[in-house]
Amino acid sequence: MRLPPRAAILAFLPLLGAVLSASCARRSMPRAPDLPLVILDLSGTLLGRLDPCGCAANQKGGLATRKTFLWRRRATGAVALEGCRFLPESRWGLPYAELNGRILMRCLGKGGGGMDYAGMGVGAEDLLPGLENLKALAAKAQGPPLISCNILDGAGRPAFSPFRVVTKGEARVFVTSLTLRIPPGFPSKIGLLPWKTALATVLERAPAEAYRVLLLDGGTAAARAAARAFPGELDLVLTAKGDYNPTPGSAEVREGDTVILDPGSGGRFVLEVELTRKAGKTRLLRYTPYPLPPKEARKDRESPPGAITPDPAMMELITAMRCDLADGLALSEALARPAPARRGGYTGSRSCFPCHEASARAWKKSPHARAWAALEQDEEARGWPITLSPECVSCHVVGFGMATGFESPEKTPDLLNVGCEVCHGPGREHVKRMMRDPRDPEKAVDRAGDGGAHCFACHDTERQTHGHFHYSVKWKKIRHEEPAGWADRVKPKPRGR
Ligand code: HEC
Ligand code: HEC
Ligand code: HEC
Ligand code: HEC
DSSP: OOOOHHHHHHHHHHHHHHHHHHHSOOOOOOOOSOEEEEEEEEEOOOTTOOSOOOSSTTOOOOHHHHHHHHHHHGGGTOEEEEOSOOSOOGGGOHHHHHHHHHHHHHHHSTTTTOOOOSEEEOOGGGGTTOHHHHHHHHHHTTOOOEEOSSEEOTTSSBSSBSEEEEEETTEEEEEEEEEOOOOTTSOSSOEEOOHHHHHHHHHTTSOTTSEEEEEEESOHHHHHHHHHHSTTTOSEEEOOOOOSSOOOTTOOEEETTEEEEOOOSTTOEEEEEEEEEETTEEEEEEEEEEEOOOSSOOTTSOOOTTOOOOOHHHHHHHHHHHGGGGGOHHHHHHTTSOBOOSTTOOOOGGGTTTTOHHHHHHHHHSGGGGHHHHHHHHHHHHTSOGGGOHHHHTTSBSSTTBTTSOOOTTTOGGGBSSOHHHHHOOOHHHHHHHHHOTTOSOOOSOOOOSTTTTTTTTSOTTOOTTSSOOHHHHHHHHOOOOOTTHHHHOOOOOOOO
16 A cells, blocks of 8 residues: 555655755754863774784783773773774684673673773674674673664664763763674674764764764774764764774874874773863863783883783683683684685695705794694693684684685694695695696796785784894795706605605
8 A cells, every 4th residue: 555645754754854964064952162171091993802812022902901901090080982893803703703702791891890891882893793692792791881873773773872971070971883884794684874864863962061972983084074074073083994003192183173093903002082172172182092011021121111910800701711712612613614725725734845845844944834833832821722712723824714724733734833835825736736747837836926915914013023024034034945956856756644
């Protein structure tokens, strides 16, 4: 039956109103011209990082260190907020995201005697566990309140609180959060309101006498667009760019009156922020990206000033929850849906040795050949199942998450360590061809002479023991080549076992 036109218009009125108010000049509630000073402790883009991995010395962050820091800050009356993208990147797989989420929620929330976060933004990648599951995780662990102004459930209703208003002393803070797109292949039944509509609607409900903070699942350009679309209405946007370092202390970005800050990735910093508002102008009075000191000072250096000891109870909680991995669930699940491998797949470093004797000798002496042993030693030292955890194993083996790649030390002993095929690609086809005819012009192997682009996948900014990773310097440390005229002498030998 056709709806009478009047009813149809009525049905769409709320939506129409929202769209109109977003696109036309909005008649927003006038904001209070003066507000008392507010202190914010901001962090975000945690990406599931609980604790420094220990791959290199002097790493920052970790939730146990953060807890000590925030507890010290309690006397200041700061409002603590966590931005979007708290779960690990979705490529780690669902069970790992769930397990990690359970730990995170407890650490950040009340469940673990935690840190009293006033709110946490929800980014698209955080939706991997699905709406109901994510909410259940948060509820069970008494995690921080989840906020989003534009994520909708299957029935088209807001999936999370669209905003929160927090009062600390005299100051009030209105917090909302926004995500821009849901990645393809994510759980269905998640809807997204267009961002302008959602922000317009939620800002209309902001009290006149509160600061306004947007936790954005996006970068600086998106933050600028939001600030331009709502001039004078957003005091601060916290972005989630995934950049390693936070906005430097001297260089906060502005769009009109809106301050745009980025927390850096991995929870290595807490941004100490002070805002005031006088005569209708919001000012950033103080901004300090506070590095959470490393767990241990480097042996060759003195402890950094104001060193912070990680909270022992929090550390215990993290370790206990990580031990849940001992059943191997997360690892096997991360490996259960492998990506296809090129060229017939991986074969293991040993099958390269018989022909490439010189390269093999050099590799065996290199740190890459000890990468698995390093995990085993670390496991003993730190007391949690490191060799079963995808957050560690992935870079210390060959072909993690790939078909024919690493499965377990027992099933694929030849794929432990950073073996030949990490850099030269799956080698099954190369071996087959070279056995048949060493002069076959189709080598079916990666030369890897790309100036180190593929080294950075593992040797990222956080994992640099000896300063910046310069390819020319580092290559010399793992250099290998075959002697001149070698190829002509290659006689395929039986595969060494
Ligand atoms: C049966 C002998 C044999 C085996 C086994 C073998 N290779 Fe080779 N490999 C060769 C020959 C022959 C060449 C060509 C050398 C030339 O023409 O200069 C070659 C070349 C290469 C090159 C240089 C390619 C280029 O474009 O210059 C790389 C890298 C390489 N192999 C890696 C591997 C890896 C990794 C494995 C193990 C998965 C492996 N090889 C196993 C015989 C072999
Ligand atoms: C993104 C890839 C990556 C991940 C993930 C990773 N590692 Fe590493 N790991 C590296 C690299 C690269 C190095 C070498 C760093 C260097 O020496 O510059 C390394 C080195 C190490 C070392 C040797 C340090 C030394 O002093 O010799 C240990 C131990 C280690 N990692 C443990 C871990 C643990 C535990 C985890 C999980 C919490 C982990 N790794 C996750 C890439 C990774
Ligand atoms: C960490 C990455 C990495 C690992 C692991 C690695 N290689 Fe290489 N390999 C390289 C790079 C980089 C080059 C240099 C490419 C260039 O400069 O053209 C190279 C070059 C080679 C070459 C060509 C040498 C020549 O004389 O032209 C061969 C053959 C080779 N590797 C075989 C191996 C074998 C066999 C293993 C395992 C025993 C291995 N590689 C392990 C990165 C790696
Ligand atoms: C799959 C991850 C991975 C890739 C890709 C990788 N490495 Fe490594 N690298 C490691 C790990 C893990 C260690 C630490 C091994 C240990 O000490 O136990 C390491 C250690 C090293 C070290 C010794 C530590 C240092 O900084 O002096 C050098 C040198 C090195 N890698 C060079 C390279 C170069 C050059 C490339 C690229 C051609 C490369 N690596 C690619 C994982 C990787």
